[in-house]
Amino acid sequence: MLVSELKPKEEILGYLREGERIFLVSCGGCADVCEAGGEKALSSLRTVLQDAGHPCVGETVIPFLCNKVLVGLRLSRLQQKVESADAVLVASCGVGVQAVAAVLEKPVFPASNTITYGAFQGVWPSEERCARCGDCVLAYTGGICPLTACPKGLLHGPCGGSYQGECEVERGRPCAWQRIYDRLEALGRLDLFLRYKPPKDRQKERDVPLSRRKSLFWALEYVEGE
């Protein structure tokens, strides 16, 4: 299970421009189990947005957001509401945020930080998509994770080795920052590229406190054994 927790509301609101209309998506899988998804996340995010003057134009809980096909099908049924939104806010692990971003031509922002893979890893190979860094930056990168997609994990654009859309590390591998640039340009949000991101808090990558290790494997091995 991927363990995630909701970001501080100031950070979430910092992604949004004044009065932007929001569509809410929440994961009914792992995120729901760790109380950062499902109906619970929807209701707390709804309050945060309403208090800050952001109309919620619609919402949905999708069981396992990492199932891209399911996400596409569900969102296509809600197309009108999704299209009336300026941005989509997603309560799930980083994989779920990327699944939503991959099917929408809209800014998609993460409401959560992903802390650990725990046990069950959803239905999309998690480590290729989410580094469970505990400090999700997908809001600034067009829903493309620079920690997993760029070998150097850069946060402010391509290195000098990026050429004609390819990564210097491996021929044929797309440069993550070229993809991010193209996506943000298409969304008209290059302002997000130009935001300075302070150095990442690596403690969040390294140390998972015992209180957060409520993964299935951990529970089976330790809690039940007691």
Next chain:
Amino acid sequence: MRLRERLEKGEFVITCEAAPPKGTDVKEALENVRRLAPLVHAFNVTDLQSSVVRMSSWALCALIRQEGFEPILQVTCRDRNRLALQADLLGAWALGIENVLALTGDYPTFGDHPQAMPVFDLDSVQLIALIQTLNSGRDLSGNELSGRTDFFVGAVVNPTADPLEPHLLKLRLKVEVGARFVQTQAVYDPEAFMRFVRKTEQLKVPILVGLIPLKSARMARFMAEHIAGIRVPEEVIREMEGAKTPEERRKRSAEICARIIRKVRPHCQGIHLMPMGWDDLVPEILGLAGLLG
């Protein structure tokens, strides 16, 4: 006069790369520096260039400083986390090193220790911001320093990157967080450089154009095909092909560099020579370009 003052006064500046030795013998590196010192204003000392293990950049910088010349410490994000970066930068300042060029760094798989752990705790934009923090008298966690740094910080860019736009945004970020000069990747196509200059005018930062003398047509073709982002026009490669003897090749190589310098000179604030072992060609290049004396 120091590099900072020259650039701030708008003077034309010449910098040259100096590579630390693979080993402890600094004799040759320092001899090259002494020979070129009357012709150039500062020496960039590379930081494990191409991820190949060599003596540390700060050590050769300190030796160059002892000789009475001005070094530019190149610092990459590849090998040190934020603790080690800060430690080395504080030490460098104490050794009299005043200029830093901040780079991302090549990936370790390019070098002679491909098994190494890549660090990249910070990226080049964050590294420039970190240096400004040290300049303000604090470390990255906000703790007060006993004695601050006052580094003059530079950034790099590839003016012939393709597509160029993401690189321009990154350069803008670098300038916004504190880069005060720019040294570029090698340029062989002055027209492409001029297009880049027009797009960076609003940044108001001095730009030093990078130059690597071509040693042969084979090297020119290799760079064009294998070094990410280096654009070598076909006619330049053909020019090198026309040079048959080693003497002809050296002469042709110097002529090409000098021609590029003359073309870009009105549009930049200096040049950055990367002789890659052909240090003895530098006087000829500068002479042909009208930059001697």
